[in-house]
Amino acid sequence: MIDLSTAKKFDQEDVLADFRNHFEHNPNEIYLDGNSLGKLPKKTQKVLQETIQNQWGKRLIRSWNETWLDLPLRLAKKYGTLLKVRKEEVVIGESTSVRLYQILHALIKSQAFSNQLCSDNLxxxxxxxxxxxxxxEFNLGRVNLINYNQEIIADLDLLKKNVQNCxxxxxxxxxxxxxxxxxPMKELNLWAKKYNSIIIWDLSHAVGVVEIDLKETQSKIAIGCSYKYMNGGPGSPAFLFIEKKLQNQLYNPIQGWFGHKNPFAFEPNYKPNIGIIRFASGTMPVLSMQAMEVGVDLALAAGLKNLRKKSVGLIRFFLSGVEEKLIPLGFKIQSPLKENLRGSHLALSHNASWQICQALIEGESKSPKIIPDFRPPHFIRFGIAPLYTSYEDLYRVIIRLEEIILMKSYLMFDENKNKVT
Ligand SMILES: Cc1ncc(COP(=O)(O)O)c(C=O)c1O
Incomplete structure (x- = not known):
């Protein structure tokens, strides 16, 4: 049975409990959207203030050599540590969308693989x-989009068959x-290799909560953002990993000066740098990178093993509450039940998903505001961020959901109103 004293006991035993104090929190609010935008670390405010007041305000152009030029390299090293690869295999900057464009463009041009582009409906x-x-752009015909006819679990047999045939x-x-x-990253990488294919892994929803070893899984290329569980702040830069062996056969389609072999020689003709730095393009967003560094430092200090362990524990606890109190009230679980098939958010649905989501966000005098998010057609996503989510938070969410249904308070929200959250 789910109860408050068990939740408190789990929080007391939590080896990561102190990390919660590193973040800003709103009073009487439970934030479960760290899978979309992570919370603000307290240190980020100090670091940005120092960057603005001293580095930009006083040192001005001198700050490039004193601090800023090293920043993306430092970040590459830290993300490399997180993903278990060398710093020479990671470059920081741009957004995930831009990184995906660059690397796809480079792979298509390289002709190292068949140019059939593929993905799935998840x-x-x-x-x-x-x-x-x-x-x-390259006249490659339609993208081969594998459709599993549902949005919860990939049919791995279908996916593998697709790789084999296409x-x-x-x-x-x-x-x-x-x-x-x-x-299953390694299994699919090996399968892809066997059938002359390559997988670009988007790690946006995984980094910081899943133990990722890009070397052990024989991954070749990965991209991802840093503003979700990595707490880098809104729009903080993406990372791109390219396996060392592949790097010098791939060319950045955006030939900016930061990817040049010798950017400060100001030569008229472009010469790509050796290695992954050729995937840099223009001047980096220093303020965003400073914020990004605080986020990755926190994840490294907590340790991925601990983060994953806590994430699994929190979701197990949450699920026990869902099964006991919410399934009888019409909720359905829209995430895989097996831990090894699941990241760090849990999706639920109900006939009134959108209205329930609004009631959670609104709160009421005796209940906290609870911030999950809604994804059509009926997914209420609860992001479990092990750096700052507590067992007590999750206990309160279960009780509040139960109350919203029993009191019918979700009926205050008209489903036909604005559905954009
Ligand atoms: C898997 C995935 N890839 C990419 C993005 C967005 O990338 P960008 O930073 O370019 O907006 C998201 C945003 O939520 C995402 O979930």
């Missing part, structure tokens, strides 16, 4: 749009954005 729309755009360049989200389905 992938995030921006990835599908970028694939479609490049298929048009080798090419695949793009998959390691953890899917709606249901949090987690693909």
């Amino acid at each position: 992938n995030f729309p921006t990835d599908l749009y970028v694939l479609q755009g490049l298929a048009n 080798p090419g360049i695949y793009c998959l989200s390691l953890v899917t954005y709606k249901s949090a389905f987690l693909y």
Whole structure:
């Protein structure tokens, strides 16, 4: 039975409990949208203030050599540590969408693989749009989009059959954005290799909550954002990993000066740098990178093993509450039940999903505001961020959901109103 004293006991035993104090929190609010935009670390405010007041305000142009030029390299090293690869295999900057465009463009041009572009219906729309755009640009025909006819679990047999019959360049989200389905990365990489294919892994929903070892899983290319569980702040830069062996046969389609072999020689002709730095293009967003560094430092200090363990524990606890109190009230679980097939958010649905989501966000005098998010057609996503989500938070969410249904308070919201959250 789910109860408050068990939740409190689990919180007391939590080895990561102190990390919650590193973040800003609103009073009387439970934030479960860290899978979309992570919370603000307290240190970020100090770091940005120092960057603005001293580095930009006083040191001005001198700050490039004193601090800023090293920043993306430092970040590459830290993300490399997180993903278990060398710093020479990671470059920081741009957005995930731009990174995907660059790397797809480079792979198509390289002709190292068949130019059939493929993905599945669980992938995030921006990835599908970028694939479609490049298929048009290079006249490659339609993107091969595998459709599992549902949005919770990938049919791995169908996916593998597809790779076998239709080798090419695949793009998959390691953890899917709606249901949090987690693909078996190594198994699929090996399968792709056997059939002359390559998988570009989008790690946006996985980094910071799933133990990822890009070397052990024999991954070749990965991209991802840093503003979800990595707490880098809104629009913080993406990362791109390219396996060392592949790097010098791939060319950045955006030949900016930061990817030049010698950017400060100001030569008239472009010469790509050796290695992954050729995937840099223009001047980096220093403020965003400073914020990004605080986020990755926190994840490294907590340790991925601990983060994953806590995420699994929190979701197990949450699920026990869902099964005990919410399934009888008409809720359905829209995420994989097996831990090894799931990332760090849990999706639920109900006939009145959107209205329930609004009632959670609104709160009421005796109940906290609870911030999940809604994804059509009926997914209420609860992001479990192990750096700051507590067992007590999740206990309160279960009780509040039960109350919203029993009191019918969700009926205050008209389903036909504005559905955009
Ligand atoms: C899997 C995935 N890829 C990409 C993005 C967005 O990328 P960008 O940073 O380019 O907006 C998201 C955003 O939620 C995402 O979930």
